[in-house]
Amino acid sequence: MTVAAPSRAAPAWERWLTRERVTAIRRPLTTLVVVLAAWEILARTVLTNRLFFAPPTEVALAALRLWRTGELQHHIAVSFSELIYGVLLAIVIGTLIGVLVGISQRVQAYTEIYITALYATPLVAVAPLIILWLGIGIASKIAVVFLTAVFPILINTIAGVRATEALLIEVAQSFCATRAQIITKVTLPSAVPFILTGIRLGIGRGIVGVVVGELFGAQAGLGFLILTAGQAFDVPSLFVGIVTLAVAGVGLTFAAGLVERRVLRWRRTLQVD
Amino acid sequence: MNAQAVAIENLCVEFARRGERLLALQDIYLDVAPGEFFIIVGPSGCGKTTLLRVLQGLAKATRGRVLVSGNVVTAPGTDRGFVFQQDALYPWRNVLRNVGFGLELQGVSKAQARARAQAMIELVGLAGFESHYPHELSGGMRQRVNLARALAIMPAILLMDEPFAALDALTRETMQHELLRITAAAGTTVIFITHQIEEAVFLGDHVAVLTPRPGRVQEIISVDLPRPRPPGIKQTAEFQSHVARIVRLIGTYAAHA
Numbered sequence: 054m055t056v057a058a059p060s061r062a063a064p065a066w067e068r069w070l071t072r073e074r075v076t077a078i079r080r081p082l083t084t085l086v087v088v089l090a091a092w093e094i095l096a097r098t099v100l101t102n103r104l105f106f107a108p109p110t111e112v113a114l115a116a117l118r119l120w121r122t123g124e125l126q127h128h129i130a131v132s133f134s135e136l137i138y139g140v141l142l143a144i145v146i147g148t149l150i151g152v153l154v155g156i157s158q159r160v161q162a163y164t165e166i167y168i169t170a171l172y173a174t175p176l177v178a179v180a181p182l183i184i185l186w187l188g189i190g191i192a193s194k195i196a197v198v199f200l201t202a203v204f205p206i207l208i209n210t211i212a213g214v215r216a217t218e219a220l221l222i223e224v225a226q227s228f229c230a231t232r233a234q235i236i237t238k239v240t241l242p243s244a245v246p247f248i249l250t251g252i253r254l255g256i257g258r259g260i261v262g263v264v265v266g267e268l269f270g271a272q273a274g275l276g277f278l279i280l281t282a283g284q285a286f287d288v289p290s291l292f293v294g295i296v297t298l299a300v301a302g303v304g305l306t307f308a309a310g311l312v313e314r315r316v317l318r319w320r321r322t323l324q325v326d
Numbered sequence: 327m328n329a330q331a332v333a334i335e336n337l338c339v340e341f342a343r344r345g346e347r348l349l350a351l352q353d354i355y356l357d358v359a360p361g362e363f364f365i366i367v368g369p370s371g372c373g374k375t376t377l378l379r380v381l382q383g384l385a386k387a388t389r390g391r392v393l394v395s396g397n398v399v400t401a402p403g404t405d406r407g408f409v410f411q412q413d414a415l416y417p418w419r420n421v422l423r424n425v426g427f428g429l430e431l432q433g434v435s436k437a438q439a440r441a442r443a444q445a446m447i448e449l450v451g452l453a454g455f456e457s458h459y460p461h462e463l464s465g466g467m468r469q470r471v472n473l474a475r476a477l478a479i480m481p482a483i484l485l486m487d488e489p490f491a492a493l494d495a496l497t498r499e500t501m502q503h504e505l506l507r508i509t510a511a512a513g514t515t516v517i518f519i520t521h522q523i524e525e526a527v528f529l530g531d532h533v534a535v536l537t538p539r540p541g542r543v544q545e546i547i548s549v550d551l552p553r554p555r556p557p558g559i560k561q562t563a564e565f566q567s568h569v570a571r572i573v574r575l576i577g578t579y580a581a582h583a
Contacts, residue, residue, distance in 0.1 A: 220410065220412060220414050221414065221416060223384065223410075223414075224408075224410060224414045224416075224427075225427075225431070226384065226402055227382050227383075227384060227402050227408040228402070228404075228427060228428040228431050228479065229401075229402050229403065229404055229431060229432075230431050234431055238427075238430075238431070239416070242416070242418045243418070245418070318459075319417055319418045319419075319420075319459040319460075319461070320417070320461070
């Protein structure tokens with residue numbers, strides 16, 4: 054019998070669950086348990102006024118109640134679709150304009166200073182105006198998400214296009230590539246790592262955009278849940294909204310990491326620890 | 327004589343740099359016959375690379391002209407394949423898709439491009455590495471991909487700009503033999519730039535020696551060594567006398583440079 058024999062018989066999940074993975078899961082989980090326990094104790098000993106604070110157990114009960122009535126799912130679905138549509142729009146338009154600005158000195162001269170200025174401006178501040186224009190439905194929130202998410206994508210696309218190695222463009226030229234071919238087959242793929250970074254930043258800003266947009270005027274969504282719960286002094290429900298947002302943030306970051314690893318398979322990765 | 331694969335007539339190339347005119351190449355006349363392995367050597371900065379770039383259509387002639395198969399060169403063309411000095415592969419494309427790049431640009435059908443790229447990969451000895459990405463390959467292997475990519479568009483003329491300069495001595499030797507085997511199989515005319523004199527004599531039918539800037543053709547030497555050339559040929563007296571002659575030619579100006 055060889056040494057490697059037992060691993061062949063082990064089921065797939067057992068092979069996946071290596072010692073490193075167990076550690077990688079256990080450590081953050083420990084933090085979570087400690088924080089939840091501290092929160093519970095704090096809420097039951099010091100901050101006992103339920104008008105201002107609630108322990109995690111009551112938050113969980115509120116979440117269960119909201120889930121049973123179907124309210125929570127509805128809020129999540131509304132906020133999620135606002136985020137997705139807004140971010141998708143930002144990806145399409147941000148990438149298109151980014152390539153245009155990146156390849157043309159002239160377009161850059163006309164626009165770059167304003168793009169930089171708008172990137173630095175907290176555009177959630179225009180949310181009330183947009184709600185005035187587009188109403189309290191889903192469209193106004195998509196617009197707010199778009200506005201907040203498009204600039205990091207735009208800025209990163211411009212940087213990525215600029216960073217294209219001149220030699221790689223020259224290779225394409227020597228193979229008689231047209232201008233359009235150079236853009237689609239050299240410039241864009243070489244800018245992909247930058248664009249993905251921009252998208253990740255854009256999603257982060259977009260989540261803020263969703264919540265702020267809903268706070269200013271909405272009919273549903275997690276921001277709306279937080280607003281109405283706050284007005285009703287229903288602190289457990291308010292925390293449900295906040296915790297759901299935090300979980301969604303972690304989930305989206307993880308998903309973005311997976312996509313990045315899949316798309317950037319061709320990159321040399323250095324394992325540093 | 328119009329049967330030349332490449333004819334360079336009275337070529338001058340000038341660059342403008344910070345308002346100054348810089349003469350890179352002066353009065354170049356060269357003829358390269360079809361199927362020939364033509365080497366250009368010269369000190370660094372003598373305009374070798376510029377000459378190759380003009381041939382490829384990447385740089386413009388200030389005076390004179392360059393003909394490939396009787397046609398004046400004004401832009402890159404698929405009758406010429408360029409092998410770059412540096413590792414100029416697309417890092418996001420695997421070997422197969424790097425080699426098929428030129429065919430893809432030409433709009434060759436996917437199946438046909440794939441088949442021809444596959445054949446070129448086998449020709450350069452990289453079968454089995456089709457799905458590897460450039461960062462997974464050694465320097466020598468990357469340069470083979472570079473060569474296969476240029477050959478895949480079936481150019482009449484292969485332009486090579488110090489393709490082995492970045493390789494270690496052993497890999498370089500291997501690649502020299504491989505290159506002779508591959509170009510003999512493909513029947514391509516080759517114009518090859520190097521500053522390694524032994525490499526020039528080993529590979530070339532003719533070796534043109536350029537002067538320092540502005541580059542002019544100092545002399546064209548015929549290397550009448552038999553083909554195929556075995557590895558041991560580098561130790562023969564004939565080989566060494568060719569090497570010594572080129573060293574002397576380059577040395578005449580190196581001495582008072």
